[in-house]
Amino acid sequence: MSYSPEHVAFREEVREWIQAAMPEHLRAKAEVDAAFAHADVMEWHRILAAKGWAAPHWPVEHGGTGWDTTRRFIFNEELELAGAPPLSPFGLNMVGPLLIQFANDWQKQRFLPKILAGEEVWCQGYSEPNAGSDLASLQLRADTAADGGFVLNGQKTWTTYAQYAHWIFLLARTDPNVKKQQGISFLLCDMRTPGVTVKPFLTTGGTPAFCETWFENVSVPRENLVGELNQGWTYAKALLGHERTLVSGVGISARTLLRTKRIARDKLVDGRPLLEDPTFRAKIARVEIELEALRMVVYRTVAAAQLGHAPGAESSILKLRGTEIQQACFDLAMEVMGHDSLSWFNRDGVVSAREQSVASSFNYIRAATIYAGSNEIQKNIIAKYILGLPG
Amino acid sequence: MDFELSADEKLLVETVQSFTKKDSPVERFRRLRGTELGWERATWKQMGELGWLGVSFPESAGGAGLGFVAAGLVLEQLGATLVPEPFLSSVVLAGTPLAAAGTPEQHERFLAPLIAGDTALALAHVEAQSRHDSASVSTRATRAGAAWRLTGRKRWVLDGHGADHLLVSARTGGSERERDGVSLFVVDAAQPGVRLERVDCMDGHKAALVELDGVEVDATRLVGPEGGGAAILDLALDHAAAGACAEGAGLLARALDMTREYLMQRKQFGAAIGSFQALQHRAVDMFVEVELCKSAALLAMIKVSDPSGAERMRAVSAAKAQLARGGAFVVRQATQLHGGIGVTDEHDIGLYFKRHQVLAALFGDFEHHVARYASLPSFDAHV
Numbered sequence: 139m140s141y142s143p144e145h146v147a148f149r150e151e152v153r154e155w156i157q158a159a160m161p162e163h164l165r166a167k168a169e170v171d172a173a174f175a176h177a178d179v180m181e182w183h184r185i186l187a188a189k190g191w192a193a194p195h196w197p198v199e200h201g202g203t204g205w206d207t208t209r210r211f212i213f214n215e216e217l218e219l220a221g222a223p224p225l226s227p228f229g230l231n232m233v234g235p236l237l238i239q240f241a242n243d244w245q246k247q248r249f250l251p252k253i254l255a256g257e258e259v260w261c262q263g264y265s266e267p268n269a270g271s272d273l274a275s276l277q278l279r280a281d282t283a284a285d286g287g288f289v290l291n292g293q294k295t296w297t298t299y300a301q302y303a304h305w306i307f308l309l310a311r312t313d314p315n316v317k318k319q320q321g322i323s324f325l326l327c328d329m330r331t332p333g334v335t336v337k338p339f340l341t342t343g344g345t346p347a348f349c350e351t352w353f354e355n356v357s358v359p360r361e362n363l364v365g366e367l368n369q370g371w372t373y374a375k376a377l378l379g380h381e382r383t384l385v386s387g388v389g390i391s392a393r394t395l396l397r398t399k400r401i402a403r404d405k406l407v408d409g410r411p412l413l414e415d416p417t418f419r420a421k422i423a424r425v426e427i428e429l430e431a432l433r434m435v436v437y438r439t440v441a442a443a444q445l446g447h448a449p450g451a452e453s454s455i456l457k458l459r460g461t462e463i464q465q466a467c468f469d470l471a472m473e474v475m476g477h478d479s480l481s482w483f484n485r486d487g488v489v490s491a492r493e494q495s496v497a498s499s500f501n502y503i504r505a506a507t508i509y510a511g512s513n514e515i516q517k518n519i520i521a522k523y524i525l526g527l528p529g
Numbered sequence: 530m531d532f533e534l535s536a537d538e539k540l541l542v543e544t545v546q547s548f549t550k551k552d553s554p555v556e557r558f559r560r561l562r563g564t565e566l567g568w569e570r571a572t573w574k575q576m577g578e579l580g581w582l583g584v585s586f587p588e589s590a591g592g593a594g595l596g597f598v599a600a601g602l603v604l605e606q607l608g609a610t611l612v613p614e615p616f617l618s619s620v621v622l623a624g625t626p627l628a629a630a631g632t633p634e635q636h637e638r639f640l641a642p643l644i645a646g647d648t649a650l651a652l653a654h655v656e657a658q659s660r661h662d663s664a665s666v667s668t669r670a671t672r673a674g675a676a677w678r679l680t681g682r683k684r685w686v687l688d689g690h691g692a693d694h695l696l697v698s699a700r701t702g703g704s705e706r707e708r709d710g711v712s713l714f715v716v717d718a719a720q721p722g723v724r725l726e727r728v729d730c731m732d733g734h735k736a737a738l739v740e741l742d743g744v745e746v747d748a749t750r751l752v753g754p755e756g757g758g759a760a761i762l763d764l765a766l767d768h769a770a771a772g773a774c775a776e777g778a779g780l781l782a783r784a785l786d787m788t789r790e791y792l793m794q795r796k797q798f799g800a801a802i803g804s805f806q807a808l809q810h811r812a813v814d815m816f817v818e819v820e821l822c823k824s825a826a827l828l829a830m831i832k833v834s835d836p837s838g839a840e841r842m843r844a845v846s847a848a849k850a851q852l853a854r855g856g857a858f859v860v861r862q863a864t865q866l867h868g869g870i871g872v873t874d875e876h877d878i879g880l881y882f883k884r885h886q887v888l889a890a891l892f893g894d895f896e897h898h899v900a901r902y903a904s905l906p907s908f909d910a911h912v
Contacts (some may be wrong), residue, residue: 219911399912413912414902423903424854427825427847431855434824438532445533452820459817514810521809525789525816528804 145208160222168221170491171397173345173498176302182223183256192254193230200238200246201254207441218389226299229253229260233307233326236377240324240365249305249326262326263294263308263351264374270460273309273517274318274371278353280310280325286360288312288325290333290353296509300349303329309370316368324370326351326362343502344483361506366498385510386460388433394467394499395426401492402474412474425466432459451524459514468500495525532827537595538602544579545606555877558611562733565686566691568613577646582620590628591644597768601775608779611880615649615733617776618687622653622769622892623696626713626761630753639694639715651692652738653683653716654762661897663698663762664708668741672684672698677701677751679714679722679744687891688726689737692718697741702756711758715750716741732883767845770892771833774826774848777888781819781856784863784881788812791867808866815862818855825851843907846898851893852888860885 141149160168164178174182186192194210196202205213225270234253237246252258269276279290290310300306306327313321327334338346365373399422402413412418432455439453472479475496481489482497507513521527553572561567576582585600586592593599600621608618620643627640627650659665668681679699691697695716703710716723722744725737735879742767753761792803792812802808825848832844861880864871871878889895902908 143632238874305788342668396911399909403912416903419903419908420896422667423899423908424850426908427850427902428821430828430844430847431821431825431851434828435820438824438827441532451816452824455817458813460819517810517813518806520813520816525809525812527792527809527812528790528801 141208141212145212148209149212152213152226152387155189156216156220156222159189160220161185164223168223169235169493171221171393171400172491172494174223176299178221179226180256180259183225186225187255192225192256193234195231195501196234196250196254196501197238200250207437210440211437221393224389226259228299228307230301232262232377233260234443236307236324236373238363239376240516244361245326245364258304259299259302260305260307261297261300261349261351263297263306264311264398265296266293267295269510273374274322275303276309276311276322278308278310279314280312280323280358282312283357288358288360288363290325290327290356290358292353294351294353296348297336297351298348298509300329300351301338301346305329306351307491308362309374312370313368320372321368322370323367324364324372324373326364327356328357331356331358333357341502342504343498345498345502347502347505354434385506386432386436386496387464387506388429388436388457388460391429391460391467392433394464395422395429396470397492397496398422398467398471398474401471401496403492404492405474405476418474422470425463425470428459428466429463432463433458454520454524456515457510458513458520464506465503468496468503471496472500534602537597538881541581541584541595541599542602542606545603547611548579549612550604553610553612555610558613558733558880559877565727567733567735568615568688568691573614573649574617574646577644582616582624582646582871583644585620586624586628586640589633590631591641592628596825596841597771598830601826603771604772604775605779605826608776609783610779610882611884615651615688615691617769617772618651619643619649619692621772622687622765623650623692625768626652626765627696627715627752629764630713630761632749632868634749635715635752638798642693648693649688649691649716650694650696651686651689651718651737652765653686653689653695654698655683655685657682658705658780661893662706662817663766664711664759665706666698666711667705668699670701670712670714670727673745675745676745676843677714679716679741679746681741683739683741684736684876685728686737686739687740688735689718690725690735692737694718695723695739696752697739698758698762699741701792702898708739708759710756711762713761714746714753715752716744716746720744720774730887731886733770735877735881766892768833770845770898771826771829771891772847774822774829774845774852777852777856777885778823778826779841780881780884780888781822781859784860784878784885785815787878788815788863788866789879795868802866809863811866815859818859821850822851822855822859835874839905839907842901844904846893846905848849849893849898850895850902852885853898856885856889 144184193201194203194205194213198204237249266276280290282286283289306329308325309322310325311321312323333354335352338349341347399413403411405412435452473492478493479487479497523527580593581603583592584595585597588594624643634789643650658687670677670679695718697714697716698711699714700710701712722742724740728738729734730736792808793801795802829844832840835841863878864882867878872877
């Protein structure tokens with residue numbers, strides 16, 4: 139918990155590098171917490187990749203950095219503090235670790251380098267119109283073709299950023315005649331294959347994020363089957379473990395609190411900055427304290443993982459409480475803005491640049507307690523598997 | 530960064546665990562709460578012999594030098610079965626300032642017998658007007674030749690009724706709420722002019738009202754610099770707050786366990802009530818708060834020894850606020866899910882509820898720590 143001189147020097151190195159490496163137009167956005175476009179995110183991804191820092195958590199042989207836990211925290215803290223664009227998680231944090239764990243050598247060599255380099259963008263094909271919380275009831279069919287490959291027919295939904303994706307990793311039904319969890323396979327599909335159609339939804343945040351994706355006689359070669367046929371559910375469950383620390387969104391929340399304080403500094407109430415008001419400070423402090431406790435849970439989870447231990451029971455709360463805190467942070471930001479919180483994508487100057495995207499995020503962040511296994515599903519899982527309560 | 534316990538720490542936890550299981554289950558606390566002392570000197574001695582009482586004090590002060598985390602681990606285990614011996618009040622709250630600011634001679638005279646389990650120590654710092662302000666001291670210490678003469682009234686001296694020595698805050702200069710001018714003195718509980726009245730606390734523990742009427746102590750009883758006691762008291766209170774968080778973490782985890790067991794065993798409508806989703810989700814909400822309390826407590830236990838006062842206060846205030854707010858949710862829901870039996874004195878869950886309430890109120894309550902957290906420089910960092 140205390141930093142050695144090497145760690146202090148490492149922090150300095152990271153900070154200086156970020157300052158030098160972040161292009162001016164990204165820095166300008168970061169300074170006012172403006173929303174990053176997809177192109178911004180990928181540009182930053184490629185800059186990190188060129189430095190070898192795109193996936194510090196991957197094994198060294200696949201392009202990870204080999205840093206200890208402390209260095210990884212320092213790195214994340216510095217990125218967060220600089221307001222750097224958060225990288226897309228689908229490749230680096232979701233399918234990447236899954237491939238490292240379950241894929242064959244050909245698949246690893248084909249896909250991992252391009253994920254790392256930011257050359258291929260991924261999206262996730264899990265949910266379907268009739269398979270949300272009850273994911274295992276999914277119906278996207280993958281029939282075996284004459285050449286041993288698959289033919290996909292059906293629909294996925296909530297395929298976030300599918301409009302930018304080159305590849306989708308998905309769960310498909312390969313055997314309809316067995317228990318629903320046992321007939322599912324994990325497939326990788328090129329989004330540019332004929333028969334794939336993507337239609338983005340406009341979210342309540344006023345921007346497109348998640349999509350509907352249709353598959354009509356889409357061919358997927360056999361070599362894109364990950365692991366064994368009909369074992370996809372097992373792999374997907376393992377992936378959920380990777381997702382946990384990620385979806386706590388501690389970085390997003392910390393950044394949002396800082397942004398809220400900056401807005402509060404610039405808002406005058408009775409001629410004084412709102413940030414000086416003790417009642418308001420206490421209000422922010424309550425959320426920040428919870429976030430600090432949650433950050434410590436993240437530390438413990440990652441430290442245990444680094445030592446090769448299975449995630450402890452504490453890691454199961456990360457998604458649940460982390461997403462509630464993310465929402466609480468945006469609630470505070472909206473409250474600080476007062477009347478300016480009404481503003482919806484107006485020209486610059488109607489509200490300050492820092493405030494421009496708050497209302498959009500405030501709306502979109504409602505998704506956080508729904509995606510990656512709704513919080514109610516999280517509670518069912520904890521009740522059953524951790525508290526051991528009867529089903 | 531790693532949160533693995535060392536071999537020494539693991540052994541310590543196991544030893545305390547086996548003690549609480551075999552020698553001090555909740556029934557023992559239940560039995561002792563009705564007695565004059567509320568705890569047992571023989572057990573205290575046993576704890577001393579096992580090395581628990583000096584576990585966190587530096588070797589220079591006669592301790593084992595394992596750091597505060599070790600004391601926290603002991604407290605977490607003691608909290609699980611509500612062990613009544615005055616570890617938090619005597620070792621942490623009163624022992625910390627003595628270890629930190631005492632002379633080698635004072636360590637020898639007052640800390641060594643405490644570490645051995647031969648004596649108990651209590652901190653007398655609360656006054657009617659002081660609330661959470663360590664500098665709000667009206668008890669006076671005036672010079673009488675080479676000696677000091679103490680006069681004033683102290684309240685809620687935790688476990689003061691069984692203490693052999695009292696560490697008393699008294700004003701040697703300055704006005705009533707000034708930080709400068711607060712000094713600390715060791716007073717013998719039995720010496721002339723000290724009047725102790727035992728009072729009961731809500732949680733079954735005891736405290737003392739202390740009246741000092743011209744109590745005379747010589748210069749060797751002054752702990753730390755004359756007039757510089759407020760900072761030492763703050764250090765002691767932060768250690769005690771971190772200790773309360775550790776004890777609270779153990780207590781809350783056990784309260785959750787008891788609730789979980791009850792949900793599985795109690796049947797209504799032909800099923801274990803733990804099979805009802807509404808109650809399952811409530812139990813999960815409790816679990817979340819318990820985990821946050823544990824993590825925040827661990828951070829406070831680590832950071833309380835940080836040389837930077839701001840780092841220490843930040844972690845301690847966060848943990849104490851979490852204990853108060855999150856912990857309150859846990860014990861309230863624990864009572865609720867037990868139903869009517871949870872509001873009877875017969876059932877143990879009420880004892881956990883009460884102890885939590887006391888820990889939440891001591892050493893700075895929720896509002897105090899939230900306000901302090903928000904006043905630290907870190908709150909405005911990078912804004």
